[in-house]
Amino acid sequence: MKKKKILKGNSNFEYIVANGGYFVDKTMLVKEFLENADHVLLMPRPRRFGKTLNLSMIEHFFDVNKKESKALFSEYKISAEKEFCEANQNIYPVINITLKSARGENWESCFGSLKKKVTELYRRHKYLLKSDNLENYEQQYVEKIILEKGTQSDYKFSLFNLSQYLNKHFGRKAIILLDEYDTPIITGFTKNYYDEIISFMQVFMGEAFKDNNYMRKGLITGIMRIARESIFSELNNLGVYTVTNFRFSDMFGFTEKETKDALEYFELGKNFRDVQRWYNGYKFGNIDRIYNPWSIVSYLSRYEEGLKPYWINTGADPLIKERILETDIDRTYDTLQKLISGDTIEKELHEDFVFADFKTDRELLWTLLTFSGYLTQAGHIEEETYRLKIPNFEISRVFKNIIIKWLNADIKVHKELLSKTLQHLTNNRIPEFEKGFKKIMGDTPKNRGRLFSYFDAKGEPENVYQAYVLGMLAIIGDDYIIRSNRESGEGRYDILLIPHDKKKYGIVMEIKQLKKEGGQPEKKMAGKINSALSAAMEQIENNKYYKELLDH
Structure with missing residues (x-):
């Protein structure tokens, strides 16, 4: 059997499997997602923790337009669930859109990026232009979006409308997958167009996910749950599963067994202890040892270069960088020193993140750092209070560099x-x-x-x-x-x-x-x-x- 290879940087499930790529089996997420009681699920995780790939996997399993995808899952765990596969595989129309790069220096630029994302989505469903089940005005709307000639209002309702058209065309409700929903919101906050992006997203997401009779199931990913007037406040049946929740805790990032198996497969098992020190340390829900998947995959693809801060080198989150370096040194210096020394700190984690409070409530910094992957829980004390720590050696370098910058700039x-x-x-x-x-x-x-x-x-x-x-x-x-x-x-x-x-x-x-x-x-x-x-x-x-x- 031909040895699989690392196809780093590609988040398309079909491409990875069809081209002999090594894939860490997360396929049971497909079943857990569909059978979950919540109609819409929000799963916030740090960046580059496998969110986009998982959504691509879900898309390829359910999508009625991908009849050939059954072979892609044949060697993975979900294929053993015969009844489930028979009843659900390649049955539903799927809407899958990522807002990962939907950002800009101002609102006009950001809206332009959003338009392009929606246009790309509609072009994948251009067969609707010839559907006998759509009215002329509905086909005209689809054409208008494909040609990027829609108004802002047209784009606000685009997810909902597409689910309706797919339902009419196929006679089945659609599965809606929205990846990195908070990227344009976070950028809007840092670039001063927060009100505009919130106004857009309230309709864009609200219409798609609230009481949508054309939706079979919805899944949203991002870094955190953002609260305000809010995008989520009116969703009746939203299940939120963050890094502190038990359910789905092993579906993003690599478990220790998955990491060991990957190292052994590529004959690098002897390096496990070093890999553990560099990239281990996350606690998601009831799983104590979750490894950073981007760093593991990067190391496997370039192991001869040794262990490096691969995740950090992809670029710091702009909000993290801005907020830490702007934080009053007197308030934060000794806390960071405690973390760097390997100790834990006790802080409240607020899962409903309100950006309006972020400018005045400095304690929200620790929530942001935790949900962004720079800190992890070391234990739950009570209610919203947790012990937090730096997860691994790779991340400790970030905080050490911050201290050095402070010493240089302030002292x-x-x-x-x-x-x-x-x-x-x-x-x-x-x-x-x-x-x-x-x-x-x-x-x-x-x-x-x-x-x-x-x-x-x-x-x-x-x-x-x-x-x-x-x-x-x-x-x-x-x-x-x-x-x-x-x-x-x-x-x-x-x-x-x-x-x-x-x-x-x-x-x-x-x-x-x-x-x-x-x-x-x-x-x-x-x-x-x-x-x-x-x-x-x-x-x-x-x-x-x-x-x-x-x-x-």
Whole structure:
């Protein structure tokens, strides 16, 4: 049997299977979707987690126009469901539209993109122009959309109208699949045409999915559930299945077994532990180990290049990038440091996301980060409160880069100086490190006031330096596990650096602060410094802070 290959970047189910592509079997989603009690389902997931491919799979299974598709499913799980396949395969007309690229710098540009998407959809159903079951005015409407000559109102009702025409032509209700519905909405928020896009989508989606007698079933994907006046508020039978829900939790992203199977198939099983560290860590519903599918597929297709931040390199979500970098450093810095150190944070997740509140409620940042795939749940505490963490090494790099940008922009520490100074530290060149560290501290007597005064005001003078040093250490995060304030031996260390390469030095840091009194002689101050350093070393030795380092 010919070995399957990785066909990266293609989300067409038929193309992948027909061309010998490796496909992780998610075909039972077809049955679970149709048999679900909800008339319309919303399944938000992070970008590039298989949403478009899953909708293509569903389309090819049900679409009455794809009679030849039965062979595509013959080696997958759904083919064992004989009665279900007999009753439903290639039975329904299907509407499948993605709004993934429906965006623009202004509303006119965005609407132009939406028109093109709808036109492409109608052209796939151009046979309706010759349907004996449609009235002349209905065929004229179809022609108008195909020729891109419709009014804005025409396009608002285009999904509903198409479901009606398909029902009249085939005598069966249509399945409606809408992919990445929130892309134009999120872009509208960042580009200041939010009201216009919401006004359009309320009709475009509302007419298609609310009380539509021509629809057999509806499925919507995106990143989050957006609430306002709202697109979803009037849908009577909407089932929402986010990353916190149990149902459908294994249908997007790869489970650990699926990941192991793929690695073994391509003879890369020996690299599983490294792959696990880089791309594992998501918890969706009751599934603890979900892997980033885009990164796994990218690695399989270019394994000789090694492990890389493939998902991150596809481009950050514009809203994420804008909102994090604009967030007040005083409010967020220590929380991000806690996450980078491998700890969890407790935050509320609001599944109904209101953009109007986003400008004033900074806590919504954590909801956005979680549903976008930059954080994941580590445990459910109560109601909407969850423990959150960074899912894996790939994502930790994002937060480390944010810290570095903050240090550079807000505290005027340059990356080159940081990098050189930290190389001295990790190579055990302590005098050179001391010199560089003093230079860094001396370069920022005024600018670090924003960060330092925040901690000083809390009465935690040593924490300011710990937070500052942790921020600096982010630059070497690729080579070290960086932890802080954890129990080791018989106490809690301030900072611990655990090298991934066992040949490199491990480092324990204990931070002390001394206050220089006015007019105090340098000699006396030097004595106090030496005493503090001795006390710190004694504390490390007596409390065995190095135990975690040796055990790793």
